[in-house]
């Protein structure tokens with residue numbers, strides 16, 4: 243675990259324009275000063291990420307978020323209910339310097355989130371400004387949910403690294419745009435029904451795809467081909483089971499617990515991908531309710547279907 247000295251070292255590295263491997267409750271991030279275009283460019287370079295994909299500005303609290311983005315009543319309500327936590331809000335930008343144009347991909351909007359992980363929180367407090375922190379994987383690979391996976395993906399690009407243990411949630415944050423009608427840009431650990439209870443029905447992202455350029459169809463991809471909703475795997479497939487579908491291979495959750503399955507998803511996809519002699523990965527059906535919507539979204543992307 244990290245000491246206050248590790249946090250201070252990482253904050254100094256960020257001030258100098260360096261990158262930091264950062265644990266959050268969702269997945270491991272590759273963090274940089276959101277206001278420093280050179281530092282943000284290093285993040286895109288390290289990830290091999292398309293530069294039109296805007297990044298999330300991570301902040302310590304809602305007061306810091308209000309300095310970056312224009313908050314309306316709906317934003318206030320969602321932040322009060324779910325921050326710190328795995329919900330990102332896309333809002334009109336208020337300060338175009340604090341989160342540079344490159345981090346926003348030139349949009350007049352900004353994505354903001356206050357993460358709950360104590361290490362992320364300590365780093366944001368020590369740094370004193372917004373940090374971009376996209377998932378610490380190379381573009382197109384599953385997000386890292388352990389320190390070791392993050393190091394293997396982009397550790398060589400980092401000036402400092404923080405180990406916060408395995409990520410509790412294991413899926414990227416829910417992304418909601420509050421520009422006109424509330425829109426679900428990316429399902430995540432805060433579920434559709436939790437958000438709709440506060441701001442009413444969520445419109446879909448597809449009708450407004452330009453607002454969410456991060457929704458590339460193939461995004462979280464293992465090397466082996468992936469088959470979804472499989473009841474009966476072939477002999478040459480590695481099996482990713484769920485609940486009573488468990489057998490040889492891996493089981494995302496023997497108890498059929500969606501939160502456990504989410505936390506295991508990316509690590510098990512990585513492990514299954516390394517199975518010697520396997521021709522593919524077969525995944526059991528996952529119920530599409532609650533957190534299952536986010537799990538199925540990531541699985542469809544990993545399988546190469548348009549989300």
Ligand code: AMP
Pocket residue numbers: 295296297298330332346349351352353375376377414415417419427428453454455456457
């Ligand atoms: P990541 O940093 O990998 O968790 O991905 C960031 C997600 O937030 C992507 O899906 C982006 O497209 C989305 N995002 C970030 N900023 C904006 C924005 N200004 N408008 C719409 N979507 C955004």
Ligand code: MG
Pocket residue numbers: 376377385414
């Ligand atoms: Mg990512």
